[in-house]
Amino acid sequence: MQAAVGTAMDQRVFRDTLGHYASGVTIITGADAEGPIGFTCQSFYSVSMEPPLVSFSVMTTSTTYPRIRETGKFAVNVLAHHQDAISTQFAKRGTDKWAGVEWLPTVAGNPVIAESLMWLDCEIWAEHEAGDHLVVIGSVKEMSPAEWHRHEPLLFFKGRYRHLRDAESD
Numbered sequence: 001m002q003a004a005v006g007t008a009m010d011q012r013v014f015r016d017t018l019g020h021y022a023s024g025v026t027i028i029t030g031a032d033a034e035g036p037i038g039f040t041c042q043s044f045y046s047v048s049m050e051p052p053l054v055s056f057s058v059m060t061t062s063t064t065y066p067r068i069r070e071t072g073k074f075a076v077n078v079l080a081h082h083q084d085a086i087s088t089q090f091a092k093r094g095t096d097k098w099a100g101v102e103w104l105p106t107v108a109g110n111p112v113i114a115e116s117l118m119w120l121d122c123e124i125w126a127e128h129e130a131g132d133h134l135v136v137i138g139s140v141k142e143m144s145p146a147e148w149h150r151h152e153p154l155l156f157f158k159g160r161y162r163h164l165r166d167a168e169s170d
């Protein structure tokens with residue numbers, strides 16, 4: 001059997017290679033004394049069923065996450081197919097990320113973006129340093145009801161927003 005031949009580590013190549021992992025797109029939101037806050041986040045995944053845990057990674061340079069941490073809680077908003085402009089808007093630091101965005105508060109007070117695909121409301125359960133990111137684990141306390149789930153997902157693949165070609169819903 002022939003050995004698989006790889007490419008040596010290089011940051012640009014690493015980024016491009018990881019870009020082949022297709023994912024959904026989320027906005028991690030919270031609210032502090034100054035109002036709603038949030039940032040675009042692709043690195044979301046489910047961790048545990050019992051207890052129910054989810055996770056995301058955030059850059060140590062994020063200006064939004066330290067404010068979310070202060071509140072001890074956050075919401076995950078998984079974006080729907082038509083929300084790519086919201087993803088772009090929440091990835092820009094120092095702008096009014098909430099301009100033109102409709103939202104509702106969860107029972108815990110975190111903002112849920114209208115028309116999202118699904119949402120989860122969480123308490124911060126753990127945080128781990130990992131290189132230039134923090135791995136944040138959340139304990140899920142509330143989630144979108146079944147009747148909320150009426151859209152197709154927004155996808156991110158090779159640096160671009162994508163949509164399901166097979167658009168049949170189930």
Ligand SMILES: Cc1cc2nc3c(=O)[nH]c(=O)nc-3n(C[C@H](O)[C@H](O)[C@H](O)COP(=O)(O)O)c2cc1C
Pocket residue numbers: 025038039040041042043044057058059061062063064065087088090091092093094156
């Ligand atoms: C599609 C997409 C996915 C992103 N995923 C992440 C992510 O997983 N973690 C992260 O820290 N930043 C991610 N970003 C970048 C942040 O959204 C951006 O750096 C952040 O909004 C900076 O603002 P802040 O200083 O207010 O946190 C992503 C951006 C885009 C466009």
